[in-house]
Amino acid sequence: MEPNDATTDDDRDWELFLQADPGDQNAFRELVGRHFRAAIGFCTQVLNDPQLAEDVVQKGFVKLFGARDRYSRQARFRTLLFRVLLRLCINELQRKKVARPFTDLEDEESEPIQSRIKDGRGELPEEEVERKELGEMIRAAVMTLNPKHRAALYLREYEQLAYADVATALDATLSEVKIWIHRGRQAVQQRLRPYLERGERVR
Template sequence: MDVFIRKKIRQVLKGDQNAFGEIVEIYKDKVYQLCYRMLGNRHEAEDVAQEAFLRAYLNIRRYDENRKFSTWLYRITTNLCIDRIRKKKPDYHLDADIEGSENLTLYSQIASSSHLPEQEVEHMELQESIQHAILKISEKYRAVIILKYMEELSVEEIAGILDMPVGTVKTRLHRGREALRKHLRKL
């Protein structure tokens, strides 16, 4: 994968915009998920994800080919999310999701052989509680928790993305877990 990405980056540097489109296709879901988990809002996540790719494109000459592209891209994304959290003002959208209806579609009414509706609701409520708890902890802990447990990155990768020592990442993971426990106990 890294060889493919490096090839595409070289094409972008030569002026091939389509090559960057292929890079976006590969990373768009991961970047959006990271944004959504950091921000907790679909609209903001879409905006920040787009901005992350724009920044990556505009700064592609600064990318060091000796490092993983995903680490560089996640660093841009995480920093943009943290900036957005710090500047955050109440944001209301007319087409915002109604709480509790995240996974409902017309197909939700079709009988299924999967989990019982009660189990699905419990699972959705648990996921929602965890997401709300994550949004309540400080952004410095939120970033490491999301990168470790939701993006399943190693401590070393997180240190690279956030540009901090491994020891600091471990400390923030520990403190972030403690903060999450406190918020989840209240529920």
């Protein structure tokens, strides 16, 4: 995405956010639609629970719109959204203790991935199995990180946010963000070591 596009998109986001009239559902629909996937992806990564992620995303938008008068344009709208969502996710994790403990992940991992990944029509193709296996390894590594570190890694690797934006979204300093991302990568790298050493294409 070109910077100008980002600016234009963000202009539109703020315009929709600040001016959406309750009588005009389209404005709300457009704004939610523009950020829904990013929001769901972010919350799913932090919570590791897609269903709960959906609830949190709804709460996040409602919270933002409910306090609309208190917000002014000091950051990108999506960054603000991530910030609100992260707080809600952390609250949920603390309240419901939904984060799967590392020991559970180890147990799952100990089960052969091939025996678990089936689509009901028989064995998956080998490439698909390896891809899924790699995904599970990354997920296991990511889930050993604390929620803020997971969020930092996701915002950098998937959303491609600059460190400054990640810091804003996570209410952290640049140094913290730098460390979190580095440690997150190290954790994943360690888990992927066998793949990396084999020099396989890990996408």
